[in-house]
Amino acid sequence: MNESHGKDRAALHDEFMAVWGNPSGWRALTIVNHTAIGIRFMVTGGVFFLIGGLMAMLMRTQLALPEQTLIAPKLYDQLFTMHGTVMMFLFAVPILEGMALYLVPKMLGARDLLFPRLSAFGYFCYLFGSLILMSSLVLGIAPAAGWFMYTPLSNAVYSPGPSADFWLLGVTFIEISAVSAGVELVVSILRSRTSGMGLLHMPLYCWYILVMALMIVFGFPPLILGSILLELERSAGMPFFDVARGGDSILWQHLFWLFGHPEVYIIFLPAAGIVSTLLPVFARRSIVAYQWIVLAVIATGFISFGLWVHHMFAIGIPKLAQAFFSMASMLIAIPTGIQIFAWLATLWTGRPVYHVPMLWLVGFLIIFVAGGLTGVMLALVPFNWQVHDTHFVVAHMHYVLFGGMLFPVIAGLYYWLPHFSGRMPSDKLARWGFWLTFIGFNTTFLVMHLTGLLGMPRRVYTYPAGLGWDLPNSLSSIGGFITAMGIAMVLLDIALHFRFGRPAGTNPWQADTLEWATDIPPEPYNFISLPAYPMRHPLWDQPDLQATVAEGRHTLPEIEHGRRETWGSDAVTGRVRDIIHLPGNSWLPFYAALALSVLCISLLIRTYSLALVAVGVSLVLLLRWSWINGAHPLAAPDAEVMPGYPPLHSRTFDSPGLWGMVVTLLADGALFLSLLFGWLYLWTVAPHWQVPETAPLAWMPLLISGALLTVAVICYIRVVQRLREGLDSHLRGWLWGISVLGLLHCGMLIWVWADSTLVPTQTAHDAVISVMLMNQLFHSGLAVIMTVLQAWRVACGYVGKAAPYELAVVEPWWFYTVVIFWVSFAAIVLLPIAWGGA
């Protein structure tokens, strides 16, 4: 595998480009390559950062002096709502994801991410969702209930009209992109590392991204569920959050912050990953305490799910819970402290050199440590009671997010700029940019702590003179404008460098990680041959790696077969197990995202017939997408590989598709658990919770429906097991039989529902049960559709003994479907009996 290919670089490059090349013109919309998609994410995110920043400047202008009337209250409310929403959902998460999508495969020594069409789909969902959301601002009907959308303020009574719907639908649409990037990154990091790269050889950045991606997988579903429930309340009158009909507005706060707190670390971790990547390069030594940092990152991920209640200390929660969440919130200081001191020790024992990115890292450290310390203060309950919802929190949060996220991102931007463009930025402009931003930022937000302590609440469009708030507010506004100049300077620097920057050459910073072994700027295939070393600093150990990679002297340099290929490796050891063949460019992601945005718009304007059509079209497109896979003529009809090579992934049972399915189901499970949490929460806490006299569902037919489903799943598992043993007789018949069983189960379930006494608009009790039934029907229905398609594919010869992987991919879905059925059954039928009620 390791000998030279005997061709020159240019010829190899041409051959690879014939397979990997990106089309131009309109067909650029079909590009699925991670480099292109990553850059799109980053550029789009950058544009939204400027829009969000502009809104901030408008607000700072309004608040510069007391009793100003430049901006009316209604517009001001829209501005702060949209500023938060844009910065969180349209800027921070996408730009960090874009960076990860761009960098991760290169750092892992892979040619692309494992679900390239999903990357493209995620981007278009993000773009269209953002455009829909931003259009509300242009139309003057932007959401104005705050980025946290607390009910009842955001419900149909207090936020009439479509403004809140824009938020709920738009953000949910954008979250599809976040979750799909999350799934894709997890699977790619675990399954596509180059030959021999064990988990502990992985660049630290990839560890950070792995944890971030898993946090997205678990953290976003509670908000997706909350948004769906609130949208159902607004448009269909199902009272999940309406206290009079048995709901509770506090449930929204729990769901929101179950997402909202991990979100902060979802944003911070990738930025800290940038710090851990850059610092050793500029300290000219490997990072110290690699294992400590990995542990700290994982611990951060876990702890961050246990402290959402610290956003809710003022709602009057029990004192024991307050002590617990206070402590949990402070515990996060430990893994953060470990990272900071590991960075410090790296600098201490290294030979630091000074470049512009280092300047931003120093700025990061100072601002972030300050923000972390005020965070510990805020975790202390009595202090929190005083400063919660004041400008103190605004200051704290900007120290954490601006300092903890934006500063490292700009450091990273400068660091990878030569990688994006092949040119170096200017030192002088960059220094101006840094100092203006640093000074401006601290002027704005250091003073703002005081403003908050002096009693100024958040989210007020103006304030009277004479409360001591005038001077600090003026200072904050001036600081804001200085910051804006600093950011403008950075942008100017970047714009100019494309023309005037000096060529970067190869590896301009003398970095150690594999992304610098690609061409600069990189070609779509990343590497002609995949370097296979079990080492942490490939470029320090092999300074000529870039040349030998491009000459095809490493592994997997074959391209004659015309497939896009990369190594599929063991999740832990990195030992090669299969060759993953990747799909090429496709219109499907673009069309599918387009169909979903039609769905989103039709829900906004409440044209449900159009919505139904859009659902149908989206489904057909997504199924078509899944159709072009495995042994399909457009995927990999020919399973031939070089002698001595492992098989193609579609000819195995353990494909990335299976991993993708399992990770998706983790997200799905988080959504279901959130729903279950909502059910139990309302049952125990809602002040006017009502349980009907008689059970709303007939339990006997429900039981039969569940039995049918269980039999279907057992049969399915048996089918896959037989396939593993090499038996595929009557495969098609079995699949048809399972589909019929599943269909009967669905029919029975619909019958039970139609026959029930549920009135979902009357009580929260009935509304939650209805959502559980909807959830079940969605999963059962999709299981049937997928199984029918598999039977059809068996007939076409795409699935069978030789290409079994798709059946193994569908298996966990069936399994999940039966698990949620019985859990739902226990929750809505058995729990009330056990409770001694109905």
Place this chain on the structure above:
Amino acid sequence: MPIGIIFFLGGCSGPQSSLDPAGPSALAIAGLWWGMFGFFTLVLVAVTALWLYAMWRKPKSYTEGQTRRIYHQWIVGGGLILPIITIAVLIGFGIPLGYRMLPLPMEEPPLRIDVTGHQWWWEVRYPESGAVAKNELHLPAGVPVDIHVTSSDVIHSFWVPRLAGKIDMIPGHINILRIQADAPGRFRGQCAEFCGKGHARMVLAVEAHTPEAFKAWLEAHQHE
């Protein structure tokens, strides 16, 4: 530190300043703030100084073993011991302090005042005497008072910074906040949870009276 200078230049007083406490809860929290502020400023300065020194000092060569010893010391000292001690001290002080602010049962139950939030005004009722007021809260100085809060529409938050921390006013729920003004005087309260267009103007005028004056006020406002 610049923040310190600003504090002393700008002053901490103001009709709504939490740093100008006029009741036991606000006083305790202000004390907590100054303690944390002092200690954390030290931590920030120390970490920044170490970092800058590490960057600018003359590099030294370390063996593998020395490096390991250095980072173990740093990580254990700065990443484990420092935060754990800080957390223990903060929790040890802060949680009991917060506990004492809660409306715990007292031998003689304190005066109860019901405050209901509306978009965008405060409805104040004195259940014992039947007195009613709008956008103003009168209370006797020198004794604890229990404010029972709820809302008739969206979520609001009851907050008089010079007397105590805030508590949310949530439809369907009743929360209790115990406050006390040490001496007669006027204070400013303001809604602290965003509640819509009029949020910035939802202000509560608070006045603490001597017991006699309070009694007189109650009598004068009984049949409004």
